């Protein structure tokens with residue numbers, strides 16, 4: 369005679385693929401095809417308990433449509449909310465663009481290794497960004513600014529094609545006047561005639577980076593693949609050690625937790641071992657950059 373449910377233990381096992389529903393608090397367009405989403409768990413204590421590292425990502429779903437990975441743009445130093453920048457490129461992202469404030473989305477994570485904050489502390493940083501790379505690196509920048517005493521000199525170098533294509537343009541322009549961060553912004557072309565910062569490629573901004581000790585400097589980078597070649601050349605000229613160049617890379621992902629194998633490059637699961645890789649990793653695994 370069976371006197372207890374044989375599946376009781378199975379029912380207690382939580383499903384790692386089950387998303388948690390969160391509410392969209394705020395959304396607005398950052399640029400033409402990129403929308404900012406601020407979301408929050410339904411329960412206030414759960415919201416305050418959210419924990420993650422800059423450089424990690426979440427799987428975001430619209431139930432009945434699908435899910436995909438998105439970098440976290442908010443900082444764990446500002447608890448209670450999660451922020452994302454989402455570019456409309458296809459089926460899922462178009463459906464997310466149709467959602468309104470107060471609607472729900474599914475979220476699971478955080479996943480990935482994120483930036484090694486403990487190793488970055490006490491060092492100088494040159495945070496280098498191109499285009500949509502601002503999504504993950506804004507998280508790191510906010511974290512560093514909120515914990516300013518724990519880091520050395522901070523450079524933030526961000527290049528966009530035009531002023532209209534710069535994410536968080538106003539937020540970053542406001543940083544230019546701060547004395548505790550060197551915020552260097554550039555656009556390839558000024559289509560407004562009123563752009564108050566630099567014009568030229570992001571690599572040109574390195575001419576304004578002064579007084580750093582390469583051995584004591586980490587360079588977190590995220591941008592389009594085309595940016596890496598010229599930036600990496602500059603960093604090697606500056607004698608930044610390869611293991612201190614930290615690249616936030618995107619690969620096609622499905623599960624985000626090391627099960628499906630979609631993101632594997634040789635022996636690396638980019639959803640677990642990445643998305644942050646050192647330049648040494650990339651040299652040894654050329655397929656990491658498309």
Ligand SMILES: Cc1cc2nc3c(=O)[nH]c(=O)nc-3n(C[C@H](O)[C@H](O)[C@H](O)COP(=O)(O)OP(=O)(O)OC[C@H]3O[C@@H](n4cnc5c(N)ncnc54)[C@H](O)[C@@H]3O)c2cc1C
Pocket residue numbers: 425434435436437438439440452453454455456457458459460461462503504617618619620621643
């Ligand atoms: C770790 C990680 C972090 C990411 N962070 C962000 C982010 O912060 N903001 C953001 O907008 N996007 C981010 N992405 C990309 C995002 O996951 C894809 O854009 C999303 O899957 C598109 O879904 P879709 O159904 O709308 O488009 P689909 O219909 O699946 O695809 C539309 C087009 O986009 C291309 N595409 C889809 N996924 C990728 C990808 N991973 N890399 C390159 N091309 C792709 C397809 O080849 C196709 O041409 C991230 C991806 C990864 C792996």
Ligand code: FES
Pocket residue numbers: 620621622623624625626627628629630631632637638639640
């Ligand atoms: S995304 Fe499935 S194993 Fe990495």
